[in-house]
Amino acid sequence: MDIDKKIVADFVNNDIKLVTTVPCKQLAGVIDEIDACKDIYHIPSNKEDEGIGICAGAFMGGKRSAIIMQNTAIGVTVNTLVTLTQFYRMPLPMLISYRGELKEPVACQVEMAVHTKALLNQLHIPTYHFHQQSDAEELDTILKYTFMCNKPVAILTDATFWGGYGDQ
Amino acid sequence: MIRSDVLKELVPVISDQFVVCNIGLPSQELHMLDDQPTNFYMLGTMGLASSIGLGVALAQEKKVISIDGDGSVLTNFGTLPTIANNVADNFILLIIDNGSYGSTGDQPTYAGKKTSLAAVAKACGCETVIECQAEDCADVMREAIAGDKMTVIVCKCESGNIKVPVITKDPVVIRDRFMTAIREANT
Numbered sequence: 001m002d003i004d005k006k007i008v009a010d011f012v013n014n015d016i017k018l019v020t021t022v023p024c025k026q027l028a029g030v031i032d033e034i035d036a037c038k039d040i041y042h043i044p045s046n047k048e049d050e051g052i053g054i055c056a057g058a059f060m061g062g063k064r065s066a067i068i069m070q071n072t073a074i075g076v077t078v079n080t081l082v083t084l085t086q087f088y089r090m091p092l093p094m095l096i097s098y099r100g101e102l103k104e105p106v107a108c109q110v111e112m113a114v115h116t117k118a119l120l121n122q123l124h125i126p127t128y129h130f131h132q133q134s135d136a137e138e139l140d141t142i143l144k145y146t147f148m149c150n151k152p153v154a155i156l157t158d159a160t161f162w163g164g165y166g167d168q
Numbered sequence: 169m170i171r172s173d174v175l176k177e178l179v180p181v182i183s184d185q186f187v188v189c190n191i192g193l194p195s196q197e198l199h200m201l202d203d204q205p206t207n208f209y210m211l212g213t214m215g216l217a218s219s220i221g222l223g224v225a226l227a228q229e230k231k232v233i234s235i236d237g238d239g240s241v242l243t244n245f246g247t248l249p250t251i252a253n254n255v256a257d258n259f260i261l262l263i264i265d266n267g268s269y270g271s272t273g274d275q276p277t278y279a280g281k282k283t284s285l286a287a288v289a290k291a292c293g294c295e296t297v298i299e300c301q302a303e304d305c306a307d308v309m310r311e312a313i314a315g316d317k318m319t320v321i322v323c324k325c326e327s328g329n330i331k332v333p334v335i336t337k338d339p340v341v342i343r344d345r346f347m348t349a350i351r352e353a354n355t
Binding site: 017018041043044045046047049050051052053054055056057058059060061062063065079080082083084087088089090 | 188208210211212213215216218219220221222223224225226227228232244246247249250254339340342343346347350351354
């Protein structure tokens with residue numbers, strides 16, 4: 001199965017009904033699939049902390065939610081993750097494009113990449129790193145784990161996982 | 169009238185409604201005036217009352233009121249286009265606009281100067297935007313609740329604060345009783 005379709009199928013099978021997204025080139029395919037999925041309400045956000053607020057509300061309203069964003073967003077959302085998602089103990093799967101890893105063509109992306117895992121570790125956010133497409137076989141289990149423990153959980157997906165940047 | 173006067177007049181109108189209330193003094197005032205399981209108090213995360221309220225409104229059918237402030241909306245301006253483009257007719261955003269950052273010592277905001285939040289909301293695509301004076305806020309809210317249209321209310325009032333105790337309730341308790349009330353109301 002196409003990786004974008006597999007990710008969205010796992011979301012649907014785990015009863016995720018609302019997904020907010022802030023785009024990244026690597027995530028374009030999965031965002032298109034989310035948008036086309038009739039079982040999921042897709043709500044693009046202007047900024048990732050806004051998106052996490054929407055997800056918190058959806059969860060309290062009775063719908064499982066998730067956010068799709070770039071790793072630069074970790075720098076934007078620290079306060080929201082800590083004082084909203086973690087403080088009120090809410091589940092939040094975060095599918096994150098791990099920019100600045102091997103095959104990255106843009107030097108500035110590396111500046112956040114070197115802090116990404118350290119920040120997630122400091123925030124005590126369980127973190128999984130998808131490097132090969134076969135790593136995504138665990139996505140279903142990771143989503144179940146997230147809703148079991150009521151925590152934000154990060155799934156970092158790097159350029160090798162997405163098949164590189166083509167001729168960029 | 170200052171914000172706590174506005175809230176006092178609103179209590180009989182919103183007491184049985186689902187309310188997401190802004191961080192700091194607004195939550196503390198509402199908590200002191202009329203604590204209800206249907207109130208979700210933000211204890212942190214400035215700026216997200218409207219985003220959280222929109223999420224609740226999109227996820228279920230009951231009416232949801234977000235009580236926000238001018239300073240908080242200014243800190244999360246991206247929320248207005250998102251609200252405008254994801255119409256939830258069970259959502260009411262009340263911006264109590266006292267032109268100041270009340271919880272931090274009444275420093276002036278740009279909404280108290282040249283910037284009109286009502287005009288911004290309209291420019292963002294929000295279709296029903298009502299600017300009112302503090303004295304009329306309860307009536308405007310009553311009409312918004314009776315209507316079936318996503319509504320943004322900008323209530324202009326004076327800046328100033330009263331002494332209120334901080335909220336010591338555990339956040340998980342606040343969240344859980346809010347969720348339980350929503351679940352029960354929707355079954």
